[in-house]
Amino acid sequence: MKRVFGQYKALLFAVCTLPIYAVASPLTINLPAETIVLRPSDLPGYVVAQQKCGICHSADYIEYQPPGFNQKQWTGLARKMKESYGAPLSESDVGLVGEYLAATYSGKPAVESKPAIKAIEVASNTVDKPAVVDVKTLLDQNACLGCHAIDRKVVGPAYHDVAMHYKGNAQAISQVIDHISHGGSGRWGEIPMPPFPGLQPAELKQLADFVLAQ
Structure with a gap:
């Protein structure tokens, strides 16, 4: 009996002396107004x-x-x-x-x-002939790098992998341009790529040249 009671006292002492951690108050983030x-x-x-x-x-x-x-x-x-x-x-x-x-x-x-x-x-100055911008701007404006990276798969394939896939293909430029413009799924997985109908032909070629150069 003494032995059991001694073990109980030891356990009770251990529990009562555990460190007490303060509960952190909730973090409040205030976003700037629109x-x-x-x-x-x-x-x-x-x-x-x-x-x-x-x-x-x-x-x-x-x-x-x-x-x-x-x-x-x-x-x-x-x-x-x-x-x-x-x-x-x-x-x-x-x-x-x-x-x-x-x-x-x-x-x-x-x-x-x-x-x-x-x-x-x-x-x-006209709405029908927008100037061609640099590739980095095109990538940023169309959120391309949210789904792709140069050397690794993100949501879609790495640009390097796309370039290797089309290496030696005489129709590479036109096919990549078509894929960027119209989107689609099944070529690199089940996640669909949305179409980009707002891009001008010169912009589409810029992007396709950039991808195939990686």
């Missing part, structure tokens, strides 16, 4: 954009797009959001949003209230 909103318009697409585009992204995303986009390109971007990312847009909404964005953003510089956006210059 400084950019959709540019106002009397077009019905403005209302649609207010109701549905902000579900997935802020107005900053629109300001980051090339100001040389024409209505076809803006409509293609809205359709990509619908078909590739599940944006709650009807086909009618896609057309209205494309019309609104073309009328309100095409050929006009980005809003001046965000330093990162100031770096995006007006690509051209």
Whole structure:
């Protein structure tokens, strides 16, 4: 009995002398307020954009797009959001949003209230012939490096692996251009690559040349 009681006392002492750790208070993070909103318009697409585009992204995303986009390109971007990312847009909404964005953003510089956006210059004086920018800018503007890296697989294949796959293929440039423009799945796995209908032919060739040079 004494032995059992002694063991109990030893256990009780060990428990009572365990260090007591203070519980950390919750961490609070205060994000800065939004400084950019959709540019106002009397077009019905403005209302649609207010109701549905902000579900997935802020107005900053629109300001980051090339100001040389024409209505076809803006409509293609809205359709990509619908078909590739599940944006709650009807086909009618896609057309209205494309019309609104073309009328309100095409050929006009980005809003001046965000330093990162100031770096995006007006690509051209006309909306149909945007200037060709450098490859790094194209990669950044289209979030290419969010899914790809030069020498390792991320979501999609490494650019080096793509270049090796097409080595010696006389149709490599045209095929890679087509894959970038139209997207698709099954070539490198089940995760689909979204289409990029807003890219100009010269920009598509720049990107394809860059990939195949790795």
